[in-house]
Amino acid sequence: MKIKSLLIYGILFFTALTNAQQKAESFPSQKSVTALMDATMKNSDLPAVVAVAVNRKNQEIVYSHGNAVWTQSTKVTDQNIFRVLSMTKLVTSIAAMQLVEKGLIGLDDSLTLILPEMAKIPILSEGKLRAAKKPITLRNLLTHTSGFGYNVTDKELAVFDTIGLGYKDRPRRFESGTDFLYGTSTYWTGKVVEKVSGMNLETYFRKNITGPLDMERSWFNVPDSLKQYIVSWGTRGIDGQQPITELPGRIPVKDVTDFRGDAGLFSSPHDFSILMKCLLNYGTLNGIQILKKETVIEMSKSQLGPITMKNAGTYFDPAVCCDFRGLNYPDSNFGLAWMIDTKDSPNGPKAGTVSWGGALNTIFYIDFKSGIAASIYTQYLPYLDPQTTNLFTKFSRIIYKVDR
Secondary structure, three states: OHHHHHHHHHHHHHHHHHHHHHHHHOOOOHHHHHHHHHHHHOOOOOOEEEEEEEEOOOOEEEEEEEEOOOOOOOEOOOOOEEEOHHHHHHHHHHHHHHHHHOOOOOOOOEOOOOOHHHHOOOEEEOOEEEOOOOOOEHHHHHOOOOOOOOOOOOHHHHHOOOOOOOOOOOOEOOOOOOOOOOOOHHHHHHHHHHHHHOOOHHHHHHHHOOOOOOOOOOEOOOOHHHHHHEOOOEEOOOOOOOOOEEOOOOOOOOOOOOOOOOOOOEEOHHHHHHHHHHHHOOOEEOOEEOOOHHHHHHHOOOOOOOOOOHHHHOOOOOOOEOOOOOOOHHHEEEOOOOEEEOOOOOOOOOOOOEEEEEOOOEEEEEEOOOOEEEEEEOOEEOEOOHHHHHHHHHHHHHHOOOOO
């Protein structure tokens, strides 16, 4: 009788635990999400937006609002194609880690012989250039501790004139492994992938990542048959405060030949959600493995050690990025592809959630603990515009059932 009671208790406990896990990972209905998001959009001037959430239960929520081509009446969907810009960095980082898995390169190997043109780029300090003393490693590139920056995120680089200097990037700002600065590190990661694999990034991605995962709308050079699906893009002006106006050049005139691993990819919300589902399941989706589980886990560990992300928010160009100095970088770290939140968010995502975004206000996160990944897609500058970040926060609060 005692054994029977224990068995019954065990079954009831397991059932309750399973139900709790399912409840934690189950999404609200598509209808309720749409209603709550539509109510939020009444006060928004965003011309087009798509938000997607996926989970380990294979559920998916897709919200869309507005027109794909802003001056036309065709509604935007998750099949439309967006410039994801710096979300390209995730795909490039995956490619690099695939090469690490194969033993073709080590995270802490010097890259001097592989990319001598990168190694010779000097360091800019107090307006003067000097030769670097330490080699750059792949780990430095993946964690943005190489010293490379962007002119829109570093004040000295913004005013430094590189004309006639004869090297293919702006100077570095510090010795590798001594500080954090967001910049062109993943551009150089892409060049490492090309050099080691013998393929350009377009070919490598199609063969090893986007092709196997059936991400058929993810390209550097969008095929002619798909260009009609590219979404309009725009800006809030040089001060980042104006109504959104459309920019010319929605459809690229010619193909690129210098494949930028830090910013060059076009993708659809549907495609990128496939990649997020794959990573949420630790590198495997529908029997297709692009990374080993232990690799995804390592990529999601804090890598900076004593280095902090304080330099992530010390300078910004208002035409390109909103003032992000208020972001809580002391509660963040960086892995081998993405930022890592070290504390639970009141909006749903748990500590250990990884995230990144693109300058045209595309943002993603993957919450391994909750088994949820979400992303939002708009197409305008400046990055981190409150209209997008507040909407994405609302979307998160809805799918985590914080708001009902």
